[in-house]
Amino acid sequence: MNSIEPANTSQVENSENGDIASVESLRMDYLGFNNTAEPFDDPDVRRALSMAVNKAEIVEGIFEGFGLEAIGPVNYQVFGFSDDIDPVEYDVDAAEELLADAGYEDGFEAELLVESGNSINMQMAEVIQDQLSEIGVSVSIQLIEWAALLDATDEANYEMVLLGWTTVTGDADYGTYALFHTDSHGPPGNNTFYTNEEVDQLLDDARRETDDDARIDMYREVAQHVNDDAPMLPIVHDEFRIGISHDVEGFIQLPHGVYDLRETTISGEASGGY
Numbered sequence: 285m286n287s288i289e290p291a292n293t294s295q296v297e298n299s300e301n302g303d304i305a306s307v308e309s310l311r312m313d314y315l316g317f318n319n320t321a322e323p324f325d326d327p328d329v330r331r332a333l334s335m336a337v338n339k340a341e342i343v344e345g346i347f348e349g350f351g352l353e354a355i356g357p358v359n360y361q362v363f364g365f366s367d368d369i370d371p372v373e374y375d376v377d378a379a380e381e382l383l384a385d386a387g388y389e390d391g392f393e394a395e396l397l398v399e400s401g402n403s404i405n406m407q408m409a410e411v412i413q414d415q416l417s418e419i420g421v422s423v424s425i426q427l428i429e430w431a432a433l434l435d436a437t438d439e440a441n442y443e444m445v446l447l448g449w450t451t452v453t454g455d456a457d458y459g460t461y462a463l464f465h466t467d468s469h470g471p472p473g474n475n476t477f478y479t480n481e482e483v484d485q486l487l488d489d490a491r492r493e494t495d496d497d498a499r500i501d502m503y504r505e506v507a508q509h510v511n512d513d514a515p516m517l518p519i520v521h522d523e524f525r526i527g528i529s530h531d532v533e534g535f536i537q538l539p540h541g542v543y544d545l546r547e548t549t550i551s552g553e554a555s556g557g558y
Contacts, residue, residue, distance in 0.1 A: 310359050312459070313405075313448040315412060315517040320440050320477045328386040330514035334372045335379035336419045337412055339519050346407045347520060354518035356507040357460065361521075363496075364456025364503030372511055380419045391420020397436060397445040400427040405446045408519070412446075437475035448522075449473070456503040461487050464510060478515035 315337065317324040324330055339353045355371040358364055383391070394416075398409045406427070413423040423444070428436070436442045451459040462473030465487050469477050483506055490502040510516070531551050 309450065309522050310361055310452065310454060311448055311450040311522050312354055312357065312359055312518050313408070313446070313520050313522060314354075314357075315519060316437070316445045316447055316476045317515060317517075318440055318442050318444070318477065319479070319515050321443055323386070323388060323392060324443060326386055327513050328382055329388065331372070331512075332379045332383040332386065332419065333416060333421065334514045334517040335375050335382070336421075337415055337517055337519070338374050339517075340374070341415075342408055342411055343520050346404065346411065347522060351520045351522040354521055357463065357510045357516070357518050358456050358503060358507050359451055359459075359521050362451045362454055362456050362459070364460070364490075364500055366500060366504035366507065368504055369508045369511060372514065372517065376418050383419055383421075388420070391422065393422045393424070395424050395426050395443045397426050397428055397433055397442050399430050399433055399446075408446055438470045440470075440475075440477050445475070447475070456499075456506075457487070457491060460503060460506050461491070464506065464515070476515040478510075478513065480509055480513060483509050 315334075317330050317333070319325055319330075343349065343351055343353050352360065355367065356365075356369050358366075360367070383389070396409055396412065398405050406425075409423075409425045413425060416423050433445065437445055437447070449459050449463060462468050463476075464474060464478055464480070464483055466474070466479045466481075466484050468474035469479075486502045486506050486509075490499050490506075493499045493502065510518075533549050533551055
């Protein structure tokens with residue numbers, strides 16, 4: 285079941301028959317760059333684009349505050365998260381200068397893949413399109429069915445894409461190894477085709493390490509490498525929201541998107557709908 289969109293939450297909250305059940309999720313929505321395609325194979329170009337995206341505007345404008353701005357690739361509720369990293373700061377002037385230094389003073393054209401029917405990502409794409417135009421990057425939005433989008437990203441047949449990842453295990457290994465290890469290129473999850481030998485080694489070492497503090501420090505280093513190399517731009521950690529009848533009791537919405545129904549009961553019959 286899909287999460288209720290932020291714009292529709294008030295309709296449910298104002299209903300006589302139900303309310304919103306919400307939880308801060310283990311999800312990260314991100315803007316991915318194909319690191320094998322020009323000009324996205326240049327880290328400076330990727331950094332410039334990342335600096336030109338106003339994440340706060342997206343969180344407040346599209347998610348209406350139902351989520352947190354991401355400072356890195358690890359969700360803040362996940363084991364391995366650290367806030368002791370340098371985030372990608374929104375700075376249009378610096379982004380424009382960095383893009384010019386990379387040889388794109390006049391900008392360039394790029395295509396952004398978005399799942400058709402995903403209204404949140406479609407809204408995000410339009411905002412990103414507008415924001416990147418400020419540094420001379422002309423973005424065309426390509427709406428594409430989910431299966432075709434996965435095929436394109438698995439085969440590195442794209443330029444930019446909006447996607448998300450939920451760390452269902454609650455441990456940073458699940459997301460970081462899949463998204464950033466060289467061995468995970470393509471279908472396993474690394475659809476930016478990012479490669480960094482230091483990151484590979486850190487991820488391998490973290491899998492063998494048994495000391496929690498040491499693992500946290502390794503994932504902190506991974507997160508910093510990702511912010512510095514900008515294979516993707518982590519944007520937001522969304523909330524999961526569903527409408528639930530007042531007659532339902534004991535329902536638990538879990539942060540990895542699963543419902544705990546073991547203690548759920550229905551005390552009566554709801555009259556009408558939302």
